[in-house]
Amino acid sequence: MEQLIDFLLFRDPNVRWVVLGVSMMCASSAIVGTFTFLRKRALIGDAISHAILPGICLAFLLTQQKASWILLIGAFISGWLGLQSIDTITRRTKLKADAALGIVLSTFYGFGIVLLTMIQNTGNAAQSGLDKFLFGKAAALVQEDVITFSVFSILLILIVGLFFSAFRMIIFDRDHAQTLGLPIRKLELLLSTLTVFAVAIGIQAVGVVLMAALLITPAAAARYWTHNLYLMLILATAFAVFSGILGTFVSYTFPHMPTGPWIVAVLSVVALLSIAFGRQKGVWMAMRLQRRNRTKMLLENILKCMYHLGEKQGDFNQVYSFKALQAHRFIEDQQLKKGVRMLVHKGWIESLKEGIRFKEEGLREGKRIVRIHRLWELYLTQHMNLPPDHVHEDAEAIEHIITPELERELERQLQHPTIDPHNSVIPR
Amino acid sequence: MDAFWIILTGCLVACSCGILGCFLLLRKMTMIGDAISHAVLPGIVLAYFATHTYASLPMLIGAALFGVLVTVFIETLHKSGKLQADAAIGISYTLMFAIGVILISVFAGQVDLDQDCVLYGEIIFIPFDTFSIGGWEIPRTVILLSGVCIGVVAFIWIGYKALLVTSFDPLLAQVLGISTAFWHYALMGAVSVTTVMSFEAVGAIIVVAFLVVPAATAYLLTNQLMTMLFFSVGLGCSASVLGYYFAAALDASIAGGMATCLGLQFVFVFVWVEIKKSRQKQEALSTVE
Secondary structure, three states, X not given: OHXXXXXXOOOOHHHHHHHHHHHHHHHHHHHHHHHHHHXXXXXXXXXXXXXXXXXXXXXXXXXXXXXXXXXXXHHHXXXXXXXXXXXXXXXXXXXXXXXXXXXXXXXXXXXXXXHHHHHHHOOOHHHOOOOXXXXXXXXXXXXXXXXXXXXXXXXXXXXXXXXXXXXXXXXXXXXXXXXXXXXXXXXXXXXXXHHHXXXXXXXXXXXXXXXXXXXXXXXXXXXXXXXXXXXXXHHHHHHHHHHHHHHHHHHHHOOOOOHHHHHHHHHHHHHHHHHHHOOOOOHHHHHHHHHHHHHHHHHHHHHHHHHHHHHHHOOOOOOXXXXXXXXXXXXOHHHHHHHHHHHHHHOOEEEOOOOEEEOHHXXXXXXXXXXXXXXXXXXXXXXXXXXXXXXXXXXHHHOOOOOHHHHHHHHHHOOOOOXXXXXXXXXX | OHHHHHHHHHHHHHHHHHHHHHHHHHOOOHHHHHHHHHHOHHHHHHHXXXXXXXXXXXXXXXXXXXXXXXXXXXXXXXXXXXXXXXXXXXXXXXXXXXXXXXXXXXXXXXXXXXXXXXXXXXXXXXXXXXXXXXXXXXEHHHHHHHHHHHHHHXXXXXXXXHHHHHHHOHHHHHHHOOOHHHHHHHHHHHHHHHHHHHHHHHHHHHHHHHHHHHHHHHHHHOOOHHHHHHHHHHXXXXXXXXXXXXXXXXXXXXXXXXXXXXXXXXXXXXXXXXXXXXXXXXXXXXXXX
């Protein structure tokens, strides 16, 4: 706990730089990642991040320096080469995109490992720490690195801001962008180049192997909370920065822990929670909606059934037993009991010893459902030219969905009819 | 002798991965293979921790289960969670891999397993851990990998028709009463077992090179599945031999060297196919003229 407070208050001056640096890296990857995610090219980031390894090693071999901007340039060049190789393979051969990704990812990485182990085996003292690129070691960042990365991150965010509306258009409406005469190929190249940039920066935080997560996971998590691109970018950035700082804290407190895996673990938990409970299309929300719809259908079916029985007798004030209801329309005992209990609670029907009876509200509601059902049947026969014996099933489903506005519109188009195709009266 | 065992280990990995890789490629499931190879890591670490050896069969099966688990997880995220497929793959395997690396750090000192092994295997140590059969000192890993290789060949032998039909024409498979789901998971299981067994030799990431690259190179050379399988195995084995001497010359990781050679093979074949294509085009043009 004390360590957490120390960490949060930046008592250790190094922590300040580390937190700033990690936040920058995570933010830039999350922003670019949102675009790649929406373009459904999420795994490109995975291939690029592996493809960057030989570039880092070569940059070190050629210059014998570990300054972050030199390595960053090397990383950028080999990442870009990897990207172009994927593009070439998919365009020129019969291999599919997934195979191209796999080829580039594994061979570039393998070559990077050759170079890395070669450097390590030469016993060059300056090389120590180069292998930190594999799993990330954000906690070891120093002021100089952070300044370099911040400059690049800010540059990247500025470029995204500048081309924001063009990017949005090529993601969501490519055809429209084409008709407007936007240089689509150039813009896509810019976006891919930015992705390479973001990966080259982000690798410092989480390492080569897990970099894909920093691009994909924040965007995927944000997608479950909003449909709005602005909000999605902000949320993705927030998730990434939060996970970045938390992961760095763990690695700061336990120095033998690598930073990358912890950032990814936190990020994945955020994503899984979003998928489960997200407001937009989260699993729990979808289930709740489904349950609510099912209950609504049950209640409406019971009311409709009571109305039909009343209509037959010409008296809506009768008492119906469960048996009589089930004889007209089969509803399982348990379901029926549950539905009746809810209707009584709503005050739409009353429950007597012998059975149930409409109250005013319930009768009105039952009448409404039957009216919609019959209007729809009539509409299908008149406007869709369907035979009368084909329309019932369809109306069974639609009667639960039609809104009052649609109902009025139906009545208007059918010129306020009184009789449905089966010669039943349309109640009003 | 050490060189022989190391190259033989490489060839055995190349055989099993090369064969399975062809089917992954044809089913457009290369990246799922990638995901599996990363996702078995927590299983392997737990197995090491529990048994302190690598070769216990029950734990091996446990680790392989993680591979199948991740495919189920990916499908759940995709179908129930309505997450787009590529993102589902990305999220699942990075999470599993992260957990694996964290576990290694937690058990550090208690387990003879380090991050380097994950990244590029420890093929160089394989000749030292031997097992004596009839007076012959054979490395334990070679015996295990031979078993896997025989298993994979047998699996393909038995399931060749079914895998062929389910890969190319799932509808026909349904008509013939061949279960697509069964063969899907059987293949995933085989990929998991193979990556778990290859882990010690080439690590969790370079194994992807053996799964994808020879199959893809072979695919550029032929349209026949049987020929493709043989090409794939041949390419993988020759890359193991070349890669060993390449790495030895540079004093670098042998597994990395093998992956690099696989990449070079692909580049050569790609260029060759391109040249052949442009020559054919020219010939066609000249006949027209």
